[in-house]
Amino acid sequence: xxxxxxxxxxxxxxxxxxxxxGSFISILPVVVCIITAFKTPDEYASTNVMxxxxxxxxxxxxxxxxxxxxxxxxxxxxxxxxxxxxxxxIMTGSMLAYVLSRxxxxxxxxxxxxxxxxxxxxxIAMQVSxxxxxxxxxxxxxxxxxIIMMCGTDIISIYIFIQFFENISTSLDxxxxxxxxxxxxxxxxxxxxxxxxxxxxxxxxxxxxxxNEYYTANLYxxxxxxxxxxxxxxxxxxxxxxxxxxxxxxxxxxxxxxxLIIFILCQKQIYSGLTQGAVKG
Numbered sequence: 116x117x118x119x120x121x122x123x124x125x126x127x128x129x130x131x132x133x134x135x136x137g138s139f140i141s142i143l144p145v146v147v148c149i150i151t152a153f154k155t156p157d158e159y160a161s162t163n164v165m166x167x168x169x170x171x172x173x174x175x176x177x178x179x180x181x182x183x184x185x186x187x188x189x190x191x192x193x194x195x196x197x198x199x200x201x202x203x204x205i206m207t208g209s210m211l212a213y214v215l216s217r218x219x220x221x222x223x224x225x226x227x228x229x230x231x232x233x234x235x236x237x238x239i240a241m242q243v244s245x246x247x248x249x250x251x252x253x254x255x256x257x258x259x260x261x262i263i264m265m266c267g268t269d270i271i272s273i274y275i276f277i278q279f280f281e282n283i284s285t286s287l288d289x290x291x292x293x294x295x296x297x298x299x300x301x302x303x304x305x306x307x308x309x310x311x312x313x314x315x316x317x318x319x320x321x322x323x324x325x326x327n328e329y330y331t332a333n334l335y336x337x338x339x340x341x342x343x344x345x346x347x348x349x350x351x352x353x354x355x356x357x358x359x360x361x362x363x364x365x366x367x368x369x370x371x372x373x374x375l376i377i378f379i380l381c382q383k384q385i386y387s388g389l390t391q392g393a394v395k396g
Contacts (some may be wrong), residue, residue: 117130119282126306128266137208142299143341147164147165147263147364148214148364148367148368149368150164150165150166150167150168151164151360151361151365152176152361152364152365152368152386153168153171153173153174153176153362154173154176154361155169155173155175156361156383159361165342170223171195175364176361176364176365176367180349180352180362180363180365180366180369181248181363181366181369183351183352183362184213184343184349184351184352184362184366185340185343185348185351186345186348188340188341188343189343189344189345189347189348190273190306190345192258192336192344193326193343193344193346194260194267195258195262195286195344196261196262196325196344196382197267197322197325197326199262199361200262200265200325201265201267201318201321201322201325201353202264202271203263204266204272204317205272205314205317205318206320207266207291208229208269208272208273208276209276209307209310209314210302211273211276211281212273212274212275212277212279213280214277215227215273215277216276216277216281216282217285217288223300230270230273230274231270233270234270239330242334244377245264246334246335249264249335254335255259255335255337256335256336256337256338256342258336258342261331261332261335261336264331264335265325266329269317269321270319271320272320275313275317276310276313276317277313279310279313280306283309286342287301287305287306288301288305289304291304291305291329302319306338311359315333321394323374326345326346326374328347329346329347331345331348332344332347333346333350339351344371348366348370349362349363349366349367349370352366353356355363
């Protein structure tokens with residue numbers, strides 16, 4: 116066997132071993148979470164995390180997680196937040212991208228560079244000033260105020276829309292304007308319907324971030340009975356005397372189910388949107 120053949124075999128072995136190891140590392144936390152969610156409190160206290168439960172029909176953990184963590188209210192609040200934040204982010208992001216990509220004016224490049232600079236700043240570094248603004252406006256423990264803050268300019272979304280606009284010929288705009296269409300008409304009637312792949316991509320990126328957001332939700336929605344979200348609801352089972360991981364794992368599975376169902380039902384559109392709406396260099 117030649118050296119090239121040996122090298123190819125070694126590379127193939129390394130590649131598949133790396134894929135198997137990566138898959139195992141990714142799946143292991145989910146498997147541990149599922150096993151723990153079906154254990155009784157006694158089983159959880161007396162067995163290790165990989166010991167299978169005696170009965171997979173034990174659902175008391177799920178019942179307790181749903182009731183004690185107010186997960187019904189949490190899903191309602193998270194759904195409301197998601198609907199308004201996604202609608203607001205898509206509209207503001209696409210409109211800003213439309214202006215920056217279709218209109219050439221002094222400062223266009225500066226604005227783009229400022230957006231890029233803003234994306235490099237860590238969000239935690241700006242939380243002091245953001246909190247002061249939210250507090251002065253009276254938007255602490257105020258769901259509409261939290262929604263408005265989360266609708267803030269999403270830099271990645273803007274660049275996705277800009278890249279997609281640059282792949283749409285300007286002849287469409289010119290033809291519509293010659294026919295008497297206004298700029299708003301060009302955007303809403305002609306260009307916006309063509310943004311479906313980019314919109315799907317933005318919805319995935321923004322939706323996952325908002326659904327899983329814990330820090331800002333915990334900071335600005337401090338009423339854990341009335342303004343709890345999916346991400347903050349499981350904090351109910353943590354405390355100075357220890358964490359109730361059997362309830363936490365059951366709650367994690369409950370929070371995963373809506374996203375899993377949506378992914379299974381819409382995976383064709385999701386893959387299509389990620390492929391066609393991706394940023395192209």
